[in-house]
Amino acid sequence: MKRVDRYLLARVDLPDSHTLAVYRAHGGYQALEQVLRKPWKPEQVTQVVKDSALRGRGGAGFLTGLKWSFMPDPAKDPRPRYLAINADESEPGTCKDRVLMERDPHGLIEGCLVSAYAMRASTVYIYVRGEYRVSYARLQAAIDEAREAGLVGRRILGSDFSCEIWMHPGAGAYICGEETGLMESLEGKRGHPRPKPPFPAASGLWRSPTTVNNVETIFNVPFLVLRGADWFKALGTKGSTGNFLCGISGHVERPGVYELPFGVTAREILEQCAGGVWKGRRLKAFFPGGSSTGLLPASSVDVVMDHDSVKAAGSMFGTAAMIVLDETASIAQLMEVTLRFYDHESCGQCSQCREGTEWLHQIFRRIVRGQGRMQDLDLLVSLANGMAPAKTICALADAAAIPTLSAVKHFRAELEQCVRLGRDPLATATAQSPEHHEAHA
Ligand SMILES: Cc1cc2nc3c(=O)[nH]c(=O)nc-3n(C[C@H](O)[C@H](O)[C@H](O)COP(=O)(O)O)c2cc1C
Incomplete structure (x- = not known):
């Protein structure tokens, strides 16, 4: 770099x-x-x-x-x-x-x-x-x-x-x-x-x-x-000029806020700024720009960090808040936590958002708890498509729908496996306990 x-x-x-x-x-x-x-x-x-x-x-x-x-x-x-x-x-x-x-x-x-x-x-x-x-x-x-x-x-x-x-x-x-x-x-x-x-x-x-x-x-x-x-x-790329602040968090050795010129790759940020995936583990997935941007698989880690390139890779630059997940992370659990946030934060004015965020949250919750159904995967996609793009007064519904769609797109097999096994083998014990979910319902 x-x-x-x-x-x-x-x-x-x-x-x-x-x-x-x-x-x-x-x-x-x-x-x-x-x-x-x-x-x-x-x-x-x-x-x-x-x-x-x-x-x-x-x-x-x-x-x-x-x-x-x-x-x-x-x-x-x-x-x-x-x-x-x-x-x-x-x-x-x-x-x-x-x-x-x-x-x-x-x-x-x-x-x-x-x-x-x-x-x-x-x-x-x-x-x-x-x-x-x-x-x-x-x-x-x-x-x-x-x-x-x-x-x-x-x-x-x-x-x-x-x-x-x-x-x-x-x-x-x-x-x-x-x-x-x-x-x-x-x-x-x-x-x-x-x-x-x-x-x-x-x-x-x-x-x-x-x-x-x-x-x-x-x-x-x-x-x-x-x-x-x-x-x-002169600092950035053609479509994204200047430097930007990247906050990198999650499963990395050195989380923090780093100043970078547009045009660096996600891999450079992960490896050279944040010291790589923690504990010597492998990368599984990352949000490039905050939890409202599409989740990308490890194979996208060489994406150039600017607005056009991240979009072309199927996500969004957002606020350049990279959230990194290592190979042990559960996608269902990640999405349960993420959708719990959007469900809680929806203002409730638009029915697609008010109801949709809650449904998405509930479906991910039952998948983590091993109570998911095979048709839930298509239901997630159908619900998310009913919420976005631009179907509501503001983009909070999009912020919930976009990561949902990308999680199903890139990690469908893992979510289906949770349904098939009747449990999520990667989820932490607390995420699977009914008490935990009752507390956050
Ligand atoms: C649900 C939601 C939450 C947002 N939160 C923030 C925020 O915390 N800070 C922010 O600058 N923009 C946030 N935005 C984007 C703002 O609506 C707006 O686009 C931004 O403040 C414009 O500033 P900019 O043109 O300098 O980026 C949010 C958008 C949505 C839909």
Whole structure:
């Protein structure tokens, strides 16, 4: 693997990396100064982001500059404008934004300010996963420090640009990471996703123009201002530019969050960053981008990690949260746990999702317990096809259906064997006990 030119994680190992003093000593707030003092026009900032072809790091991989350009022209639309930062990070396996928020909070704040300037927003909300207490505290402390230094609030650095940043803790619901569920929650309501259209840029928070972006996406923006789009494009592949944060977990020797350029292979990440499959065992399967992406068999481990290549391999890049399973893992048990999560987190608005996630969970549960039926395999496929793609208000149903379909596709023989034997030979003892399931029903 070629040497990684780290910028996203360049500061995180410095002592007191979360403080304004350390951030400034390492070039912090220079992008904001450049934009406000030169000054750049807001459209210039958007243009750099467009030219860079930065894709959102929140899972869908949508082009960030294009998304920003959907915000209406302020000359024709006087409504207040908002930037909402999605720091809900609740997808199983995903743990990258947390590192940035805990160890480089000023990097996110500077990204928020420069991005808000580009979109002419004067209010930013950062919606943080409820369990992320340290992230919340670090960000709040950093905002306070920045405000004290004239970097947040009215007439920032003596310019005409004013911008407030408010923190909002979530309450531990995965659905509040979906951008419209997030907006409902921010408005103080139950986190029920809204039907789209209208899209947030047309009618978002309090029915005003809003852009929702992921933490890592916005963290890239100051670097784009300082180093330019060509530098960024040179780092990745044609369709996926820059570096990305990969959180690798599961049966590996060194789980963690690693910064990598698009174009590395899953094998390189597994072997060179994470030290390989643990205990000298063999690889069985992996989720390339979090538990909502298609499960891939070991034979796909040479897939190039970028949006197009992972899609061509039959999965999704998602949030680059690789979850690795060794040869001893039970696919039925993995799927029982995964579907238990989606069943629990479905908001219940759409019947396909509300009922479908529960059925999928129950079927995997009975397969692990040795009570599955041969026709259950086709039933799983039929149910999942009834839930996705794009059959519901939001993509939570897809997040449950996609791994289900891939598990049946690649591991049908193993699931059938559980049915035939009347037990799952690979499942751990607890997973097979009725008490365990009753506790999680
Ligand atoms: C059920 C569900 C949960 C989601 N959770 C998150 C999340 O925790 N963080 C995130 O950035 N995006 C999450 N997303 C994606 C967001 O809806 C949205 O696409 C993203 O915040 C846009 O930011 P980006 O363009 O910068 O990637 C989720 C989507 C769904 C359907």
